[in-house]
Amino acid sequence: MSMPEQNTDTDTDTDTDTDTVRGLQGLEDSSPSVRLRTALAAGTSPDPRFVGELIERCAVEPEFHVRDMLTWALTRHPASMTVPALLEELRSERAQARSQALHTLSKIGDRRAWPAITRALLTDADDEVARSAWRAAVVLVPEGEETGLARVLVTQLGRGERPTQLSLSRALIALGEVTTPALRAAMTDLDPRVRAHAIATERLSRNPDAGFEFAIEEAKRVVVLGRTGQEE
Structure with missing residues (x-):
């Protein structure tokens, strides 16, 4: 009796998803150098499935140089994918999430983000958020x-x-x-x-x-x- 054919396409997709998840696990590592290398790899070989994890890590990453690499990795992905997700972060209750989203938007430089740079962000009670908003505003302000x-x-x-x-x-x-x-x-x-x-x-x-x-x-x-x- 012949064996049923396996759905190789599904298996391939599953393997790819697993590899993607495994590849980003380094962002949770206790070693800053491992997190840095993981962010570097994510930017070197961009993948749409990285965007959400990279943005989420920006909100909690304690090391400045790792956050900077996360931002760089995000700039390597299409703005059509990163900008909408970053704009969502501007409404976060976490100050670091707002600050890093603003910082990343300033690096991407897509002026469609300008309407989201509100007076509330420019006068945010958190100094780091306000500073990031000022820098982003200067980059994004329309003529x-x-x-x-x-x-x-x-x-x-x-x-x-x-x-x-x-x-x-x-x-x-x-x-x-x-x-x-x-x-x-x-x-x-x-x-x-x-x-x-x-x-x-x-x-x-x-x-x-x-x-x-x-x-x-x-x-x-x-x-x-x-x-x-x-x-x-």
Whole structure:
């Protein structure tokens, strides 16, 4: 009696799925170097089935260099697959999920993501999320909407510690001259931290080689002396 033919196509698909799952198991390894190699492999040989796992790992990966490799791996996949999934992450309750999704969107540079860069993200209570939103916004903002973005970013002047303030200054400077009116107005703000940050940003835009630390210290002296910095 002849044996029934096996469904080799199904078996092949199953084997491939198993290989895919096995290949991504390294993302859960306790060793950062193993996770890094796994992310590198996923980007070197992109597969649509990797996208979900890579994004999920971005939300919980503790090591910066591994997260950066995960982002690189995602940029190696088609934007038509990654961008919709990343936009979903922007609504996550996990701050790292939002931050990494924004970071990855900025690297992909698909401007269809712009409508998702909301005021809520630009003013997010978590500094890392806000910083990632500022960087993404500068990359993705459509022509003609820079002034509106600048007005939102200026509301964050004086926020956080030096790294956060430097990120905001860089974002404002990257937008160019459209930020000048909003910055000038902020130089007369009642909050001395806002005034100092606005003055430092304006000075840094004129003299990038001076460095932010120097610019902020100079701006503080201007504020203490009761000047706005507009007379220069």
